Amino acid sequence: MAPATPSRKPLMAGNWKMNGSHLEAIALVQKLAFGLKEADYEAVDVAVLPPFTAIRSVQTSVDADRLQLLYGAQDVSQHASGAYTGEVSGAMLAKLGCSFVTVGHSERRQYHSEDDATVNAKARAAIANEIVPIVCVGEGLEVRKAGGQVAHCLAQVDGALEKITAEQARTLVIAYEPVWAIGTGEVATPQDAQEVCGAVRTRLAELYDGGVADQVRILYGGSVKGANIAGIMAQADVDGALVGGASLDPGEFVKICRYRDLPV
Numbered sequence: 001m002a003p004a005t006p007s008r009k010p011l012m013a014g015n016w017k018m019n020g021s022h023l024e025a026i027a028l029v030q031k032l033a034f035g036l037k038e039a040d041y042e043a044v045d046v047a048v049l050p051p052f053t054a055i056r057s058v059q060t061s062v063d064a065d066r067l068q069l070l071y072g073a074q075d076v077s078q079h080a081s082g083a084y085t086g087e088v089s090g091a092m093l094a095k096l097g098c099s100f101v102t103v104g105h106s107e108r109r110q111y112h113s114e115d116d117a118t119v120n121a122k123a124r125a126a127i128a129n130e131i132v133p134i135v136c137v138g139e140g141l142e143v144r145k146a147g148g149q150v151a152h153c154l155a156q157v158d159g160a161l162e163k164i165t166a167e168q169a170r171t172l173v174i175a176y177e178p179v180w181a182i183g184t185g186e187v188a189t190p191q192d193a194q195e196v197c198g199a200v201r202t203r204l205a206e207l208y209d210g211g212v213a214d215q216v217r218i219l220y221g222g223s224v225k226g227a228n229i230a231g232i233m234a235q236a237d238v239d240g241a242l243v244g245g246a247s248l249d250p251g252e253f254v255k256i257c258r259y260r261d262l263p264v
């Protein structure tokens with residue numbers, strides 16, 4: 001197993017998507033807090049990404065119990081403030097203590113027509129508020145069948161990182177989520193994950209330099225669970241996972257965070 005370098009502490013982020021009330025979020029955080037031990041937080045960064053309506057409750061739980069659990073949001077407006085009905089700004093998320101925000105998730109690209117320019121604007125809005133964007137890239141089934149996954153994902157990386165400086169890029173998280181593996185139970189093989197994650201790291205070295213490429217955490221996402229996480233984490237360029245469905249089950253998510261104890 002090729003472990004991530006110390007500068008790349010693994011990150012397990014649970015994307016709750018549109019699930020759970022703020023009360024259910026508190027219960028889930030409490031169960032996670034009970035399951036995760038000091039040693040887990042030393043080994044991995046653990047984050048949850050609740051719906052907007054639950055972030056304040058998660059913040060209160062984390063603060064009250066001084067949890068080491070990190071949290072964030074699933075989307076951010078590209079605008080700073082103003083007449084944008086329904087939108088939530090980076091400053092608002094920063095005030096709630098958000099560490100992360102996903103941008104460019106395939107569900108937003110698909111259902112809300114977000115293109116690379118929008119993803120880039122959202123990533124920069126997050127950075128402007130000292131929130132780390134988790135930039136999501138990934139190909140659909142057609143592209144995968146045609147063997148175009150690497151080119152497709154690298155084009156999305158290029159688009160998302162425009163005008164982002166090397167200094168800003170250092171702290172970024174990029175998540176490779178093949179669309180055909182999201183919520184389908186169809187998990188990419190560890191080699192599939194490594195192929196694209198490795199290519200993304202090489203691209204970061206080209207766009208910036210080797211130092212930036214070494215520091216950026218690259219996650220895999222798509223039907224991750226306890227049964228497949230160890231093999232995925234054994235890949236040299238995979239530094240963690242963006243977990244959907246399995247992150248709603250505290251026992252399963254804790255298992256994922258303890259991937260070191262699981263057979264590859």
Ligand SMILES: O=C(CO)COP(=O)(O)O
Binds near residue numbers: 105181
């Ligand atoms: O989209 C995902 C995380 O952002 C992956 O979702 P699943 O883990 O449910 O496949």
